[in-house]
Amino acid sequence: MRIVVDGFGKFIGVENGLITVKEKGKTTAKFRAEELNQLIISGKSAISSEAIKILVKNRVDVVFLSEDAFARISSPLIGTVKTRREQYLAYNDKRGVKIGKEVVSAKIRNQSAILFNLAKSRKDANPEIAEELTRNRKEIEAYREEVLKIDAEKIEDVREKILGLEGRVSDIYWDSIAQIIPREYGFKGRKGLETGSPRYAQDIVNAMLNYGYTILFSECIKAIELAGLDPYAGFLHADRSGRESLAVDLMECFRQHIVDRVVLKLISHSQIKPKDCTKKNFVCSLSDDARKLLLSEILRRLEEKTQYRGKNLTFSSVILAQAREIASFLIGKSDYVGFSQNW
Known part of the structure; x- marks a missing residue:
């Protein structure tokens, strides 16, 4: 509970x-x-x-x-030492490359699914926007094929290339999202007060996304620890003091269907409006009511059930299952395929 x-x-x-x-x-x-x-x-x-x-x-x-x-x-790390030893070793072999590619490939599939559904729902009411969303979806799918072609002996050799492709896809994705959000929300992409970073949101949409991702990030750290992995030793995201890089890796596969969809729904139904944001020290801060509503909706989404590997699981359970699949892959017991969903 x-x-x-x-x-x-x-x-x-x-x-x-x-x-x-x-x-x-x-x-x-x-x-x-x-x-x-x-x-x-x-x-x-x-x-x-x-x-x-x-x-x-x-x-x-x-x-x-x-x-x-x-x-x-939280309680101390659980799981076997063997798993974490293999996690550290995998950073310098092809397993790290596999995980990095799978994370980005799954993320792109999920972004593509969001754009597909947005285009489908606007096909009659706004065919021009629907056509552009469809074009953008096809473009990011092409980038996914480029990601899958990448090969190397260790993740350090190709990290920048993978992240470069991921960055291009994200620009297309957020430019597409910006087109379907009403202008009064002031959303012009994933931008914040810091250049090149969405931190310190300047508009209510980015404030909602940042808060939603913080909730999701916490869920991913918990899953990583329960799977017996070290949350600080990631693959796609490089080591940085104090950053749980593996949890960030895992989170990439779930941002779209858990946070982005909730934020878009709350905006489309006008449940959270531009007036629910106030500027404090040049940063957009959500009102208490907006923050509570967003928290409630994200947690509700985590408890919603979805089909995964032939089972009916909550999204929270799927996150844990993905973390355990990474652990199983690292010790050679199974393959790892990043989470994606087409609806």
Whole structure:
């Protein structure tokens, strides 16, 4: 069970062995720690050290979430040392190349699927936009074929080439998305205050995407750890101090169907509007209501079921399954194919 504590002045503590949530001194909820798999604390809430001890003892993932950052308290790494040793070795052989290519290939397939569905839904109402989306979809599919042709002995030799192709595809994808978002939202692509980076959003769409990806990133780190892998040792994304590069790799396959689709839906239904963004220090900040709605919709999406390898699994379970497939591939037990979905 996943629990969200959101709002100002709430306190998470322990009473009679139960995890409790209090607001203005009154208990609003009680849970047994063993019933939980994740506790998300969003907003200005507090938690006692006793509650943290019980949650960690029961391997509950505790996430502190804000618009531009998050922190986690989790149990020590699990799994076998052999898996992590193979993970480090794979960085210098063809396994790392395979994972890097699969991640980008799957990401492009998912971007293509989003554009296909957007074009299909506009075929009658706006045929010109539909045709352009279709052209752009075909163009990014051609780039995917280029990715698949890449070969090397280790990922370092081809990382820049793979990321270069991924970057071109992303430019086409976001330029396409910008065309179907109403002008009043001010979205002109994945851009932020920093040049070449979407950080420090200047418009509400980028603020929504950044927050949504932060939620997804936390889910991917949890999956990587449960699979017995080192989240800091990635393949497509190079090592950087403090960055969980493997979790970023894994996340690339899920951005489109978990976050992008939710953001586009909320905008198309006018559930979140431009007025739900205020500028603080030149950065767009979501209103509390918009942030809570987006968090709720992303978490709901994670619990939605989809077909995966012949099974009906939640997206959260698919993320974990993908992490475990990477681990299995690294120790030579199975192949790895990045997650993609055509609808």
